[in-house]
């Protein structure tokens with residue numbers, strides 16, 4: 336259950352006065368998600384029922400949030416399926432609730448994906464390319480705070496928990512990545528965490544991409560690699576048995592390239608991008624497992640999954 340900040344009816348009624356959303360009908364904490372507190376919020380305005388998601392940000396500062404909320408609004412306005420944040424009557428998309436930053440966003444239909452279909456992989460390939468193209472006109476900028484420097488700092492924290500084989504593999508991967516000039520590849524706004532649980536589908540129709548709170552300006556190919564690593568594999572309860580589904584990879588890549596073709600350097604760098612994306616989540620999951628944040632109610636996501644994915648891309 337991830338409701339870290341409990342909100343009363345009275346507090347929510349007061350909060351909603353700064354929005355043109357009508358009167359509060361009901362609200363309910365959302366159990367999925369681990370970073371933030373989320374509530375479903377239902378209101379009624381002019382006889383119509385409206386549905387929203389209220390997010391109370393547990394880790395981000397007020398300063399860094401406008402970048403993410405502006406991207407969500409920008410993408411929704413460019414017909415990329417994302418949840419549009421709701422404008423306050425006073426100023427912008429961000430407000431304070433219980434001393435923390437908070438935002439109200441449009442509630443999308445559908446649910447997260449557990450076993451993506453071939454069609455869903457194709458849809459995501461196409462939509463990510465459209466997201467990347469639209470992002471070329473977005474004026475905000477944010478550095479990737481989960482880039483190679485962050486991975487190196489994280490490795491220093493977790494390396495002692497690794498066995499000799501893991502240490503050697505990770506050392507080789509950092510050597511490989513440090514030798515690549517990622518800046519010479521096409522850059523732009525990336526989602527940076529587009530896993531299956533961050534896209535809501537109704538059947539094979541994408542209702543929206545959510546959780547843009549790692550978005551940043553970085554390497555477009557890396558974003559595609561993050562997505563392939565999570566969407567295009569056949570999972571097993573034993574991470575060592577994970578395998579990729581080549582049909583899903585082909586469907587996703589073909590759909591992406593039909594909207595934004597990959598240049599020669601991107602094609603050459605594909606394997607390295609898959610390895611960089613695997614390394615990033617191997618590092619973050621290792622840190623969460625070995626050095627969990629105090630007081631955090633976290634379902635630990637298994638780093639062995641990304642260790643295996645890294646091994647597959649190395650072979």
Ligand SMILES: Nc1ncnc2c1ncn2[C@@H]1O[C@H](COP(=O)(O)OP(=O)(O)OP(=O)(O)O)[C@@H](O)[C@H]1O
Nearest residue numbers: 365367368369370371373388418441442443545546
């Ligand atoms: N705009 C939305 N419309 C409908 N449902 C949403 C929306 N945003 C979030 N949700 C629901 O809330 C759940 C939690 O949201 P989210 O994944 O953003 O959680 P988080 O704690 O902020 O992030 P993380 O998953 O990284 O821990 C989602 O799985 C989804 O069911």
Ligand SMILES: N[C@@H](CCO)C(=O)O
Nearest residue numbers: 528530616619620636
């Ligand atoms: N998508 C990440 C967690 C949120 O960043 C993972 O599965 O490790």
